[in-house]
Structures are given as C-alpha cells and as structure tokens.
Amino acid sequence: MVMKDAPDHFQLNLNISTGYNEIFLERDFMGFDSKAVNFKSPYEMNGESFTAFPKDFSSKNLDLKNYSPIPNLAADFSIGNRFFGKKLGIILAGSFSNNYKGSNSTTFGAENDTLNLPLISGKSSRTISEQSTQIGIHNKIDFQLNKFHKFTLYNAYMNFTSEQVRQSQGNDLNNSSNSLSSYSLRYRLNNQQLLSSVFQGDHTLTNKLKANWSFVYGNALNQTPDNINLSMFNEISNNVKLPLTISNGGSTRRWEHNTDIDWAGYLNLIYTPIIAKTPVELSAGGLYRDKKRTSFFNEYKFFAVLNTDYKSIQGRDWNNFSDIQWKNSVDLNNNDPLNFKAFEKIAAGYLQFKFNIRKLQVVGGIRAENTNQSYYLIYTKGDVPPIGKQIYTDLLPSLNLRYMPSERQNLRASYFRSVNRPGFLEIVPYLVVGEEYTEMGNPNIKHTIADNIDIRYEFFPKPLEQFMIGAFYKNIQNPIEYGWSTPQGSKGNIYYMPDNYGTAKNLGLELDYIKYFNFIGIKANYTFTNSAITTVKRFFIHKSNGWQLTDTTQTRPLYGQSAHVANVSLLFKDTHTGWDGQLSANYTGDRIYVVSRYFNDDQWQRGFIQLDASIEKKFKNGMSLYLKAKNLLNSPMEVYIKKINPANNQLIVQDVSGNTTTIRQDHYMQSFLLGFRYKIN
Numbered sequence: 001m002v003m004k005d006a007p008d009h010f011q012l013n014l015n016i017s018t019g020y021n022e023i024f025l026e027r028d029f030m031g032f033d034s035k036a037v038n039f040k041s042p043y044e045m046n047g048e049s050f051t052a053f054p055k056d057f058s059s060k061n062l063d064l065k066n067y068s069p070i071p072n073l074a075a076d077f078s079i080g081n082r083f084f085g086k087k088l089g090i091i092l093a094g095s096f097s098n099n100y101k102g103s104n105s106t107t108f109g110a111e112n113d114t115l116n117l118p119l120i121s122g123k124s125s126r127t128i129s130e131q132s133t134q135i136g137i138h139n140k141i142d143f144q145l146n147k148f149h150k151f152t153l154y155n156a157y158m159n160f161t162s163e164q165v166r167q168s169q170g171n172d173l174n175n176s177s178n179s180l181s182s183y184s185l186r187y188r189l190n191n192q193q194l195l196s197s198v199f200q201g202d203h204t205l206t207n208k209l210k211a212n213w214s215f216v217y218g219n220a221l222n223q224t225p226d227n228i229n230l231s232m233f234n235e236i237s238n239n240v241k242l243p244l245t246i247s248n249g250g251s252t253r254r255w256e257h258n259t260d261i262d263w264a265g266y267l268n269l270i271y272t273p274i275i276a277k278t279p280v281e282l283s284a285g286g287l288y289r290d291k292k293r294t295s296f297f298n299e300y301k302f303f304a305v306l307n308t309d310y311k312s313i314q315g316r317d318w319n320n321f322s323d324i325q326w327k328n329s330v331d332l333n334n335n336d337p338l339n340f341k342a343f344e345k346i347a348a349g350y351l352q353f354k355f356n357i358r359k360l361q362v363v364g365g366i367r368a369e370n371t372n373q374s375y376y377l378i379y380t381k382g383d384v385p386p387i388g389k390q391i392y393t394d395l396l397p398s399l400n401l402r403y404m405p406s407e408r409q410n411l412r413a414s415y416f417r418s419v420n421r422p423g424f425l426e427i428v429p430y431l432v433v434g435e436e437y438t439e440m441g442n443p444n445i446k447h448t449i450a451d452n453i454d455i456r457y458e459f460f461p462k463p464l465e466q467f468m469i470g471a472f473y474k475n476i477q478n479p480i481e482y483g484w485s486t487p488q489g490s491k492g493n494i495y496y497m498p499d500n501y502g503t504a505k506n507l508g509l510e511l512d513y514i515k516y517f518n519f520i521g522i523k524a525n526y527t528f529t530n531s532a533i534t535t536v537k538r539f540f541i542h543k544s545n546g547w548q549l550t551d552t553t554q555t556r557p558l559y560g561q562s563a564h565v566a567n568v569s570l571l572f573k574d575t576h577t578g579w580d581g582q583l584s585a586n587y588t589g590d591r592i593y594v595v596s597r598y599f600n601d602d603q604w605q606r607g608f609i610q611l612d613a614s615i616e617k618k619f620k621n622g623m624s625l626y627l628k629a630k631n632l633l634n635s636p637m638e639v640y641i642k643k644i645n646p647a648n649n650q651l652i653v654q655d656v657s658g659n660t661t662t663i664r665q666d667h668y669m670q671s672f673l674l675g676f677r678y679k680i681n
Contacts, residue, residue, distance in 0.1 A: 003140045003154055006080040006089030009681070016075040017675025019628075023102045023668065028066040030129040030165040034189050036060035039225040041255040041298040043334055052300065054326040057253060061187060061226065062321040064165065069100040069131070072673070087144045095136040102129045105666045110641065112598050116539045117645035118661045124170040124182075132162040148204040153197070160192045181234040183244055185321070186227070193221040208272050216264040223257035230321060244314040246324070251302040256338065258295040264288065278355055283365070286349035293424050297338030301331040335379035337430040337441075342375040344424070364399040371421060371447070375428050384429045388443040394419050410458040412470075420448035422480055426498045440495035442485075446478045448500075456510070464521075466514050474506035479533065481559035483595025494597065501595075504533035504558050521571035529565075531558040539599035554599055557592060562607070564589035578618035586610045593639050603663055606638040622680055628673040639664035 038045075042052040073096075080091030105126040110118040135158070142152045170182035200214045229252045235242040268285035304312040305325040311317075318324045352365030374389040398416035405411065428441045456470030478500040485499050508529035515522050534555045541550045557563065569584040587609050594603040611633045616626035640660040648661060 003091070003093075003138055003156075005140065005142050005152075006082055006091040008082055008086060010081040011079070012678075012680040013078045014075075014678040015077070015675065016073075017626075017673050018074075019072045019671060019673035021072070021101055021669060021671045023104070024069055024100065026669075027102075027104075027127070029069040029100055029102065029131075030127070030167060031065045031067070031131065031163065032063065032165060032187050033061050033065070034163045037189050037226045039223065041226075041300075043298050043332065044255070044296075048334070052330050052332060053328050054302065054330065057300075058226070059322040062228065062230075062324075064185070064321070072099045072671075073097065074099070074673075074675075089140075089142045089144075091140050093136075093138040095134070097132075097134045099132050100130070101132070101668070101671070102127065103666050103668050105664065107664045108662060110661065110663060112540070112601060113645065113647075115645075116599060116601070117643060118601065118641050118648070118663075119645055120648045120661070122170055122172050124168050126166065126168045128164060128166050130162055130164040132160065134161075135159045150202045152200040152202075154200075155198075156194070156196045158192075158194045162188075162190045164188045164190075179236045181236055181241060183232045183234060185230040188224060188227050190222070190224045192223075195219045210270040210272075212268050212270075214264075214266040216262070216266070218260070218262035220260040220262075221257070222259075225255050225257070227254040227256065228252070229254075243316070246304040246312040247306065247310060248303075249301065250304040250312075250324070251326070253300045253302070255298040256296065258293055260291060260293045262289070262291045264290070275355075278357065281354040283352040283354070284350065287346070288348075289344070289346040291344040293340075293342045295338055295340050295342070295424075295428075297334075297336045297430075299333040299336065301333070303327045303329065335381055337377050337379075337381060337384055337428060338432070339378040340375050340428050340430075341378070342424040342428060343373070344421075345372040346370070359404045361402040361404070362400070363402075364397075366398070367396040369394050369396065369419065371419075373421070373427060375424070375443075377428075384431075385443055388427060388429070390427070390447075392447065394449065408460045410456075412454070412456045412458070414452075414454045416452050418450045418452060420450070420480065422447060422498065426480065431495070438493075438495050440497040442497050442499055445480060445498055446500050448479050449477045451475045462516075464514065465516060466512065468510070468512040470510045472506070472508050472510070474504075476504040476506065476558075478502075479504045479558060481595055483559065484597040486597065496594075501535040502533055504531055506531045506558070506561075516571075516573075519572055519574045521573065523569040523571060524567065526564075526566040529561055529563055531561045531563075532556070533558055535595075537599040537601075538597055552599055556595075556602060559592050559595050562589040562591040564607070578620075578624070579616070580618070581613075581615040583613045584611070586612075600643055601641060603639050603641055606640055608635040608637070609633060610635050622678055624677040624679075626675045626677070628675070630671045630673075631668060632670055634667065634669055637664075637666040637668075638662065 036058045038058055042050060042056045046052075075097075076093070076095035078091065078093035080089070082089045103126075105128070107124045107126060108120050109122040109124070110120050113119045137157045138155070140152065140154045142150065144150050164186075166184075166186040166188070168182075168184045170184075172179055195218070197217045198214060200212065202210075202212045204210050231250055232244045232246050234244060264287060266285070266287045268283060271282045273280055273282070303326065305317075305327055306312050307317055312324065346369060348367060348369040350365055350367035352363070354361070354363045356362075370391075370393045372389075372391050375387070377384065377386045380386045394417075396417045396419065398414070400414040400416075401412065403411040422445045425441060426445055427443055429443045430439075430441045432439045451474065453473045454470060455472075456468060459467045461467070480498050481501055482496065482498050483501075484494050485497050486494055506529055508527060510525070510527050512525040513522070514524075532555050534553050536551050537554045538549050538551055540547050542548075564587065566587045567584065569582055572579065572581040574580075587607065589607040590604050592602050593605040596602045610631055612628070612630050613632060614626065614628040616624055618624040640662050642660055644659055644661055
C-alpha cells in the first residue's frame with residue numbers, strides 16, 4: 001500500500017456518510033450476542049488433558065435476535081502538514097465503518113443421473129445477515145535530510161470484524177405430504193487484524209548513481225472463535241410443518257485462528273551512464289522475504305439430550321436455542337491438519353536496462369526468484385503427509401517497447417513471464433466437512449507460470465480524453481483452479497480442492513475510451529477474453545454389464561474467466577457550479593463458478609449487469625454533499641448448468657426454455673449512501 005506524502009501546507013479532510021440496504025425494509029436482520037463468545041476454546045484454556053462438558057461452553061450466543069438495524073455509518077479523516085522548513089512531513093488518516101448487509105438465496109442440490117443429466121434432489125432457502133465493522137489508522141512520516149537523502153516511515157493498523165448469521169431451510173422435492181425439512185443455523189464471528197510497518201530510504205549517491213531500500217514488517221491475525229452450527233429438522237405430516245426437532249447429534253462448535261508474520265527487505269541500485277552517446281538507465285536489486293503462518297483448529301461435536309421418543313422438540317423440551325440440553329459427552333477434534341505451521345521464503349534478484357532512441361523507448365531485463373514453501377502438521381492423522389516442501393527457481397524475462405509517433409500517441413508492445421504461487425491453505429492437506437461439500441487442500445499442487453504478450457495503441461486527443469485499443473496473449477502453465485477432484489488414496493471420495501489441470505491459453509482484446517462534450521462525458525471499456533484449457537472429464541456410458549463411468553476430455557474456459565467484461569459510465573462535471581455525477585453500468589459475462597469432474601457439468605455464473613449512480617454537490621467553503629446508490633437493478637447472482645433434465649420439469653423455478661438448470665440464486669437488493677465531506681487547505 002502506497003500512501004501519499006504530507007502536503008506542503010496544513011490540510012484537513014473529513015468525510016461522514018450514512019445509508020441503508022433495502023433488503024432490511026422487507027425482512028428483519030438476524031443477530032446474536034457476540035459479546036458472549038469465548039475467544040478461546042476449553043482446550044486452549046485448560047490444556048490438552050481437559051475433558052470438556054456442555055457447561056464449559058457459553059449458551060448466551062445461541063439465541064437469535066431479530067430487529068431492524070440502524071443505518072449504516074462510515075467516517076474517515078486525514079490531517080497533514082510539513083514542519084522545519086518543510087523537511088519533515090506528517091500525515092495521519094483514520095477510518096471507521098459499520099455496515100449491515102444481507103442476502104436471500106435459493107439453492108438446488110443436483111446429481112448426475114445415468115443419462116449424464118443434472119437431477120434436482122432438493123431445494124434450500126437461505127438468508128444471511130451480516131454486520132461488519134472496520135477501523136483503520138494510517139500514519140506516514142517523511143524526512144528530507146537534504147536534496148540527496150530522504151527517509152520515510154509508514155505504519156498502518158486495520159481491524160475488521162464481521163458477525164454473521166446464516167439460516168437455511170431445506171426440502172426434498174418428492175411432493176409428499178409426509179416428509180422432512182432440514183433446518184440449520186450458523187453463528188459466525190470473525191476478526192481480522194493487520195499491523196504493517198515500512199521503513200524506506202531514497203539516496204542520490206552521485207550524479208549517476210541512486211539507491212533506494214525498504215524494510216517491511218507485517219503481522220496479521222485471523223480468528224473465528226466459537227463458530228456454531230445447529231442442525232435440526234421439521235417433520236411434515238399431512239402438509240403441516242411440525243416444530244423443530246433434534247434427533248442424532250445437532251451441533252458443532254469450532255475455534256480457528258491463524259497468525260502470519262512477514263519480514264521483507266528490498267534494495268535497488270540505479271546507474272545512469274552515457275553509452276554510445278545515449279543516456280542509459282541500468283538497475284539492479286533484489287529482495288528477501290520470510291513469511292510464517294501458525295494455524296490452530298479445534299472442533300467439538302454435541303449430542304442433544306433426547307426424550308423417551310428419541311427426540312428433542314422445540315416447545316416441549318426447549319423453547320429458545322440456549323435452552324437445548326446437551327449430553328455430557330462432547331466429541332473433540334483437536335488433531336485436524338488445520339493445526340499446522342507453514343513457511344514461505346523468497347529470494348529474488350533482477351537486472352534491468354532502459355534507454356531511448358529517438359521516438360523509441362526500450363525497457364527490458366530479467367528477474368530470478370527462488371521460492372521455498374514448506375509446512376508441517378502439528379498432529380499426524382491417517383495417511384496425510386505430515387511434512388511437505390516445494391523448492392523451485394524461476395527465471396522471468398521481460399521486454400517493453402514504446403514508440404511515440406507524436407506527443408499524443410503511443411504504440412506499446414511487451415513480453416514478460418510471471419509466476420503465481422499457491423497459498424498456504426492450498427498446499428496444506430487439511431480437510432473440512434461443510435454443509436454442502438468437503439473441502440480439501442492439495443500438497444501436490446504446482447505453482448503457475450505464465451508467458452504474457454501485449455500490444456496496445458494509445459491516443460490522447462485532449463486532456464482527460466483517451467482512446468486505447470490492445471490485444472493480449474497468455475500461455476499459462478499449471479493454472480490453479482478450484483473444482484471437484486478425486487485425489488490418489490482417497491478411496492474414490494470426491495473433494496472440492498485446488499488443482500492443476502494442464503496448460504491454458506488466453507487470447508483477448510481490450511478497448512478503453514473517454515470523451516467529454518462540455519459538461520457531459522462518456523467513459524467506456526470492454527475486454528474480450530478467449531481462454532481455453534483441456535481437462536479430463538467423467539461420464540456414464542451403457543455397456544453390456546450396465547452403466548459405467550468412463551473418461552473423456554473436454555475443452556472449457558478457465559475457472560472464473562468471463563469472455564466479455566464491459567463498463568459504460570455517463571459522466572457530468574461542472575466545476576463552476578460544483579456538480580459532479582455519474583451513472584455507470586458494469587457487465588460481467590458468464591463464467592465458470594465450479595469446475596465439475598463430469599462432462600458438460602460445470603456450474604456457471606450467469607452474466608449480469610450492475611447499475612450504480614452517484615451525485616455530488618461541492619460548495620465554495622470546502623463542504624460537499626453526495627448521494628450514492630448501488631445495484632439499482634437488484635441484479636442477482638445466479639449459478640446454472642448448461643443442460644436440462646426432463647425429470648426436473650415439475651419444478652416451477654426451473655426455466656427449461658433456456659436449456660439450463662438453475663443451481664443457485666442470490667439476491668442482495670439495493671443500497672443507498674448519503675454523505676458529507678469537509679476539506680480545509
């Protein structure tokens with residue numbers, strides 16, 4: 001993160017805004033008592049030999065609170081000035097926000113039948129309510145010792161807390177008057193904290209030699225204490241839904257937290273000699289980064305005290321969720337692979353040259369990066385490898401050409417090789433059983449290498465106006481994608497996990513345009529991407545001895561890659577009257593949401609348009625008022641499969657005319673923000 005230097009004179013900026021999400025005009029917000037959450041599990045507080053009982057867990061955070069939330073609130077400020085003949089600059093900024101957001105979702109469970117078609121097996125309605133609070137403090141001090149030496153110290157602290165309640169109601173679709181309806185609640189409190197400090201120096205050593213360096217420290221904490229899942233059901237008898245019931249099991253309570261500590265050092269040397277009468281800039285430098293993560297995981301499983309009919313029923317055995325009686329035997333999982341330590345050490349060095357020949361600018365070089373990633377599990381479990389390590393070195397060349405036929409035109413061409421490393425949670429062989437699927441890490445995953453070629457034409461007819469057109473090509477080796485896989489040694493079990501699926505190719509076109517007509521402006525950009533990767537898929541085939549699974553190959557786009565992305569904004573700006581407005585439409589085309597192991601069975605996110613608007617009025621005394629509106633069209637997030645099954649025709653929500661099967665729909669509604677700004681120069 002780069003923070004601007006302190007201004008040359010005293011400056012104060014204040015900003016405060018409030019708003020509301022329309023979804024809570026239609027339904028209540030669901031909350032819980034987060035102050036009753038214990039941040040440490042009984043295992044952490046009492047040691048490994050401690051046997052936990054239900055009385056050792058808080059029950060006050062089990063009850064739901066339904067209410068209309070207060071309006072959202074956001075505020076920020078910055079203050080800065082320079083001292084001692086403008087040698088010392090100090091700037092301080094802070095922000096606070098408290099937002100309530102939610103979604104209403106419908107999800108359909110689907111499995112492939114022997115005709116390789118999606119068969120809907122159940123329907124789930126889900127509501128999410130989330131309160132998020134964010135605090136940020138930033139400070140930057142820069143000291144200009146003299147015209148040759150400058151030192152900078154940047155510090156930041158950020159604290160993000162979210163309290164979320166997720167309520168799900170599931171039904172089978174057998175149209176029977178006597179059935180079961182599943183019900184689940186998840187209470188989740190998450191807190192993330194980041195402390196970062198950067199100390200930098202810029203030095204002019206001679207008239208041809210400069211140097212700059214940085215020391216970076218980061219400390220990040222992510223904790224989710226007492227993450228509670230309650231699982232119950234309703235019996236439906238003669239089309240009448242009976243009270244909530246618990247029979248076997250009923251609750252899990254999970255503690256998770258991890259800490260990342262990051263140290264890094266950077267050094268750059270810039271030498272500017274004259275070679276063959278041409279000024280040349282030669283750069284060399286390197287970095288060393290040492291990152292460590294410690295991860296903790298604890299989970300308890302609870303069994304309800306059942307009545308003589310082997311049930312625990314709301315209204316008879318308990319009223320509020322905090323009244324539920326649990327057995328004294330509590331199952332503890334404290335040796336999960338999510339208890340681990342992981343390390344990433346990166347050493348890199350580079351050489352770069354830069355020079356101009358008339359209207360041509362050439363920048364090129366090569367970078368070498370050595371990566372050492374490793375982990376070890378604090379507890380061994382089954383066949384899971386307790387120690388893993390990957391060490392590799394990459395040579396990453398680059399070349400950039402810029403030709404300037406006139407002052408307002410540029411022709412650019414570039415080639416560079418880049419690398420994408422897997423994250424810690426992608427290489428550690430953890431396994432988490434969720435409500436919808438089982439998620440797993442992949443210690444055999446490889447890092448990604450991409451060769452990138454770009455060409456672009458730029459034209460700037462007037463200030464603030466531009467026209468750009470470009471094309472790009474990417475050859476991506478071992479892209480990391482999430483999908484359904486059956487790893488070796490899993491005994492045929494299917495997991496949702498990161499994996500490498502081969503080599504992918506991206507070919508695309510980019511357009512960017514900005515034009516003003518007096519007070520009215522148009523800003524538009526469009527990107528077309530044709531990505532392709534060929535992977536192995538499974539499908540059912542009928543043989544003499546019955547239906548069997550076999551393998552084939554299929555070419556598809558990369559996970560998460562839309563073929564079409566476009567943005568169009570209508571701008572209004574009048575500096576004389578102080579009015580500034582914008583109406584923007586953003587289109588994201590269809591893209592793969594989940595990679596399936598079956599042929600033609602990938603789940604796609606349907607393309608959508610999001611329409612936003614904002615207007616601001618500035619006054620001469622430094623004050624301004626603004627209004628922002630987001631998601632005016634209430635565009636949903638929809639997931640579908642590109643084929644239909646006649647057996648699903650009885651489902652009203654399935655529009656088979658489009659030859660797709662709906663898997664999920666999320667609605668977020670519109671949100672509005674009214675704000676006030678004040679600036680002193």
